[in-house]
Ligand SMILES: O=C(NCCCCc1cc2cnccc2s1)c1cc(-c2ccc(F)cc2)cc(O)c1O
């Protein structure tokens with residue numbers, strides 16, 4: 665039977681990356697996506713911006729919405745402080761199964777908690793289920809029309825504190841117009857746009873970094 669793109673991406677990781685070496689996993693995925701098949705990882709160019717934000721925030725608690733194959737979860741996790749953890753939500757169980765194996769190959773199972781389900785269902789349950797008070801960093805990379813409602817939901821559920829950072833992928837392509845409008849005009853956020861390109865292409869895209877002011 666025909667393999668899927670995530671399965672072929674995992675095979676490339678297992679073939680080209682060194683077990684227990686997260687950076688070699690990141691490199692193997694980027695090479696696969698540049699040389700063989702495009703895939704919707706945040707990628708190397710926007711990934712460098714992600715790295716600089718993670719290093720600056722030095723987060724103890726990270727929430728990622730949209731795991732896909734685990735590329736950004738691995739990229740974030742290898743920059744976390746010793747007790748730092750990331751909870752990453754994925755809707756598609758087949759992608760989640762691939763992501764678990766990519767995360768395992770990187771040797772980051774202890775730092776990354778992968779949860780399968782929809783953000784709207786899980787965000788209200790995170791505090792009680794995972795004993796999280798608030799998140800220092802949230803990386804939004806899931807359904808583009810859920811960035812805004814889920815940001816409001818995180819506010820309502822008390823998952824954000826003064827200084828929490830939201831970093832949103834794809835604010836230009838595919839685009840999240842209602843989210844940008846809200847976050848750039850809300851007195852409760854201070855936002856900054858990092859111009860870049862859609863992963864592995866010359867198409868414009870960017871990341872929006874927003875600080876929650878409480
Ligand atoms: O759709 C994108 N990412 C979201 C997948 C949604 C799955 C989930 C929903 C959900 C709900 N709740 C919890 C967890 C989750 S995970 C996406 C798409 C492109 C793209 C595709 C074609 C194209 F021509 C140009 C850009 C680029 C990107 O970087 C992307 O991130």
Ligand SMILES: [Mg+2]
Nearest residue numbers: 706805833834
């Ligand atoms: Mg994305």
